Amino acid sequence: MDKNISFTLKVWRQRGPKAKGEFKEYPMKDISGGTSFLEMLDILNEELVGKGEEPIVFDHDCREGICGMCSLYVNGHPHGPEGGVTTCQLFMRKFKDGETITVEPWRSAGFPVIRDLMVDRTAYDTIMQAGGYVSVNTGAPQDANATPISKEIADEAMDSASCIGCGACVAACKNGSAMLFVSAKVSQLAILPQGQVERVRRAKAMVAKMDELGFGNCTNTRACEAECPKNITISNIARLNREFISAKCKD
Amino acid sequence: MWLNNSSIGRKLVMSVTGLALILFLTFHMAMNLVALFSVEGYNMVCEFLGANWYAVVATMGLAALFVIHIVYAFWLTLQNYKARGNDRYAVTDRPKSVEWSSQNMLVLGVIVLLGIGLHLVHFWSKMMLVELTNGKEFVINGNAISPTDGAALIRYTFSQWYNVVLYLIWIAAIWFHLNHGFWSAFQTIGWNNKVWQSRLQTISLWYTTILCLGFAAVVILFGAGIL
Numbered sequence: 001m002d003k004n005i006s007f008t009l010k011v012w013r014q015r016g017p018k019a020k021g022e023f024k025e026y027p028m029k030d031i032s033g034g035t036s037f038l039e040m041l042d043i044l045n046e047e048l049v050g051k052g053e054e055p056i057v058f059d060h061d062c063r064e065g066i067c068g069m070c071s072l073y074v075n076g077h078p079h080g081p082e083g084g085v086t087t088c089q090l091f092m093r094k095f096k097d098g099e100t101i102t103v104e105p106w107r108s109a110g111f112p113v114i115r116d117l118m119v120d121r122t123a124y125d126t127i128m129q130a131g132g133y134v135s136v137n138t139g140a141p142q143d144a145n146a147t148p149i150s151k152e153i154a155d156e157a158m159d160s161a162s163c164i165g166c167g168a169c170v171a172a173c174k175n176g177s178a179m180l181f182v183s184a185k186v187s188q189l190a191i192l193p194q195g196q197v198e199r200v201r202r203a204k205a206m207v208a209k210m211d212e213l214g215f216g217n218c219t220n221t222r223a224c225e226a227e228c229p230k231n232i233t234i235s236n237i238a239r240l241n242r243e244f245i246s247a248k249c250k251d
Numbered sequence: 252m253w254l255n256n257s258s259i260g261r262k263l264v265m266s267v268t269g270l271a272l273i274l275f276l277t278f279h280m281a282m283n284l285v286a287l288f289s290v291e292g293y294n295m296v297c298e299f300l301g302a303n304w305y306a307v308v309a310t311m312g313l314a315a316l317f318v319i320h321i322v323y324a325f326w327l328t329l330q331n332y333k334a335r336g337n338d339r340y341a342v343t344d345r346p347k348s349v350e351w352s353s354q355n356m357l358v359l360g361v362i363v364l365l366g367i368g369l370h371l372v373h374f375w376s377k378m379m380l381v382e383l384t385n386g387k388e389f390v391i392n393g394n395a396i397s398p399t400d401g402a403a404l405i406r407y408t409f410s411q412w413y414n415v416v417l418y419l420i421w422i423a424a425i426w427f428h429l430n431h432g433f434w435s436a437f438q439t440i441g442w443n444n445k446v447w448q449s450r451l452q453t454i455s456l457w458y459t460t461i462l463c464l465g466f467a468a469v470v471i472l473f474g475a476g477i478l
Contacts, residue, residue: 076344242441
C-alpha cells in the first residue's frame with residue numbers, strides 16, 4: 001500500500017480569458033499515494049463544491065494517457081515531473097509529504113486560458129485542418145498488398161503517430177513553438193506511401209498555419225522532447241525542416 | 252520571400268549565416284596559430300590580409316554575415332517572447348537533456364558581440380582601418396607600429412592582464428554559443444535524425460573545444476610572456 005501524504009496545492013485560478021488570474025493555496029490532507037493527480041483534483045473539487053465554492057476547471061477525458069485532453073504544468077513540468085506520462089497517469093506517490101505543488105495552465109500565446117487550468121487548444125485542430133490528412137479515393141477498395149511498407153518505416157511512422165496533440169511541447173518551449181507537434185504530424189504521413197500525394201503541399205500549409213497562429217520559432221532547445229508524454233523526438237523536427245526547405249526550393 | 256515570412260525560413264538564415272561564421276572562426280584560429288610558431292609568418296599573413304581588395308571585399312561580406320545573423324537573432328527572439336504569452340510560469344525547471352546554452356543564446360551572443368567590438372578596437376582599427384584611411388599608425392612607447400605588424404599588436408594587447416581576462420571570458424562565451432549553435436545549425440537545415448543527433452552533438456563539442464583552445468592558446472601564451 002502506498003503511504004498517505006499531506007501537501008499544499010498552489011493552483012492558478014482565473015475566472016475567464018480576459019480576467020486577471022492569481023494563485024490560490026489549498027491544504028490537502030491524507031491523500032493516498034495511489035491516487036492519480038486528476039483524482040486528487042476531483043477530491044479537492046468535491047470539497048470545494050461541498051463548501052459552496054467554485055470548483056477548479058481543468059481538461060480531462062480518457063484518463064488513460066491516449067486522448068491528449070489533460071494538461072497542467074506541475075512543478076515546472078508539463079504533465080508533471082515524471083517522464084513519458086500524461087497528467088492522468090501521474091500518481092501522488094511521486095510527491096513528497098509536506099511539499100508545495102504548483103499547478104499552472106499551459107502558458108503560450110497560441111493557447112489562451114479559458115478558465116483556471118483549461119486552455120484553448122483549437123489552434124492544433126486548425127493546423128491539422130490545414131493539411132494533416134490524406135485524401136482517399138472512393139470506389140472499390142485497393143488490394144491490401146498493393147502498397148508494401150517495410151517494418152522500419154512502419155515503426156518510424158508509428159512513433160511519430162503516437163503524438164496525442166496535448167500541447168506539452170508548446171507548454172515546455174521557451175519560444176512557444178509548436179514544431180514538435182507539427183513535425184510529428186507531417187512525419188507520420190511523409191514517410192508512408194499514402195502520404196506522398198499531398199507531401200509538398202502539406203509541409204508548406206501546416207507550417208504556414210502554425211506561423212499564422214502565433215507560435216514561436218524553434219531554437220532547438222530540446223525541451224519539447226524532454227517533456228513529451230509520448231517521447232516524440234526532435235528527429236521529426238529535422239525531417240519537417242527538410243520537407244519544408246525542399247518544398248520551398250522546388251517553387 | 253519564404254526566408255523572411257516563415258519560421259523555418261528565418262531559422263535557415265540563422266543556421267546558414269551561423270555556419271559561415273564558424274567557418275570564418277576556423278580560418279581565423281588557424282591563422283592565429285601561425286603566431287605561435289613564427290612571428291614573421293604571422294606578419295606575412297597580416298600583410299596578405301591587409302587593405303588588399305580581396306581582403307576588403309571579404310571583410311565586407313563577413314560584416315554582412317554578422318549583421319544578418321544579429322538582426323535575425325533579435326527579430327526571432329522578439330517573436331518568440333511574444334509567442335510565450337503575457338503570463339509567465341511561476342515555477343520552471345530545466346530538464347537534464349536541455350543545454351543551458353541553448354536557452355541563453357541571445358545573452359551569449361550579446362557577450363560575443365561586445366567582445367567583437369573590443370577586438371575591432373584592439374586590432375582591426377590599428378591594422379586594416381589605418382591602411383584604408385591612410386590614418387596614423389598606432390604608437391606604443393614612442394614606437395610607431397606598422398599596420399601589418401600583427402605580432403607586435405598581439406604582444407602589446409596581451410601584456411595588459413585585463414585584456415587577457417576579457418578575451419578569455421569572450422572565448423568562453425563563444426564556446427557556449429557555438430556548442431549549441433553548431434549542431435543546431437545542422438538540425439535546422441534538416442541534416443539530422445535519431446542516429447546523427449548524438450554524433451552531431453559530439454562533433455559540436457569537439458570542434459568548438461578545439462577551436463576555442465586554439466584561440467585561448469594565443470591569448471594565454473602571449474599573456475604569460477612565453478612568446
